[in-house]
Amino acid sequence: MIAIIGAGKMGEALLAGMLAKGHAPQDVLVTEPREDHAEELRGRYGVEVVTAADAAKRADTLLLALKPQDMVSLLDELAPYLSPAHLVISVAAGITTAVLEGHLPTGTPVVRAMPNTPALMGRGMTAVAGGAHTGGAHLDRAEALLGTVGEVVRVGEQHMDTVTAISGSGPAYFYFIAETMIEAGVAMGMPRATAQRLVGQTITGAAAMLTDSGEHPVVLREAVTSPGGTTAAALRELERHGVRTAFTDAIEAARDRSNALSGD
Numbered sequence: 001m002i003a004i005i006g007a008g009k010m011g012e013a014l015l016a017g018m019l020a021k022g023h024a025p026q027d028v029l030v031t032e033p034r035e036d037h038a039e040e041l042r043g044r045y046g047v048e049v050v051t052a053a054d055a056a057k058r059a060d061t062l063l064l065a066l067k068p069q070d071m072v073s074l075l076d077e078l079a080p081y082l083s084p085a086h087l088v089i090s091v092a093a094g095i096t097t098a099v100l101e102g103h104l105p106t107g108t109p110v111v112r113a114m115p116n117t118p119a120l121m122g123r124g125m126t127a128v129a130g131g132a133h134t135g136g137a138h139l140d141r142a143e144a145l146l147g148t149v150g151e152v153v154r155v156g157e158q159h160m161d162t163v164t165a166i167s168g169s170g171p172a173y174f175y176f177i178a179e180t181m182i183e184a185g186v187a188m189g190m191p192r193a194t195a196q197r198l199v200g201q202t203i204t205g206a207a208a209m210l211t212d213s214g215e216h217p218v219v220l221r222e223a224v225t226s227p228g229g230t231t232a233a234a235l236r237e238l239e240r241h242g243v244r245t246a247f248t249d250a251i252e253a254a255r256d257r258s259n260a261l262s263g264d
Ligand SMILES: NC(=O)C1=CN([C@@H]2O[C@H](COP(=O)(O)OP(=O)(O)OC[C@H]3O[C@@H](n4cnc5c(N)ncnc54)[C@H](O)[C@@H]3O)[C@@H](O)[C@H]2O)C=CC1
Pocket: 005, 006, 007, 008, 009, 010, 011, 031, 032, 033, 034, 052, 065, 066, 067, 068, 070, 074, 091, 092, 093, 114, 115, 116, 117, 168, 169
């Protein structure tokens, strides 16, 4: 039995993705304190919504998807009901395996995971790292569970803040670009629905070229950039405005924020 504790944006995306990929609603428990949202979850997915204590008593795998700032008090609430027979998976940004282990019974296996919201469509990217009491079989279990909603990669925990900055937060960067492109089209007089369709399919197509061709993005970009043409004119403006530096700084800021969250 799996329990998802905290069914907000990320927890619900994982719940929906898992159910869509064959997990039965009766094998998944959910803990969600917002009563109106709990009611929606029952109606939408047919899952049972229970207290955190009941989730710990009934499930062997707990997937914690609360805000990092709420995590320690939840761990303290769960600890009396947990044992090394449980597997605790946290998706909270910045919360280290050492922090998780420090608030759980000695020997509890923990996995720090960082998914992203495309999990909702079965297209997620998740990185996982194990703690001091986490064996290969525990990582296999976490990978199988999160693998129902997309791809999973194992990384050393020292890379988890970088993962958070790149693939955890990453979808938001592409939505930001999409929004900007749509607004530019609308400002030039294009109907909004047409602009949104052009941008959506362009991002989907570009992503497919990147993942399926195995080519470096520079090669793909050069193929679009005709000499003396429109793309060259656009890229020159992006460079003039320092967009490359802005992106690098943004990803570093996300990495640093993830690192700081463990101390908040
Ligand atoms: N939103 C995203 O794209 C991603 C989020 N994450 C991580 O997922 C976690 C949740 O983030 P979001 O879903 O964006 O936030 P959110 O605010 O949408 O969800 C948090 C949920 O936890 C619930 N909650 C609060 N206290 C609780 C308690 N004591 N017991 C059970 N549930 C409780 C809230 O009612 C809410 O539904 C964070 O730690 C974040 O770092 C990780 C990867 C991506």
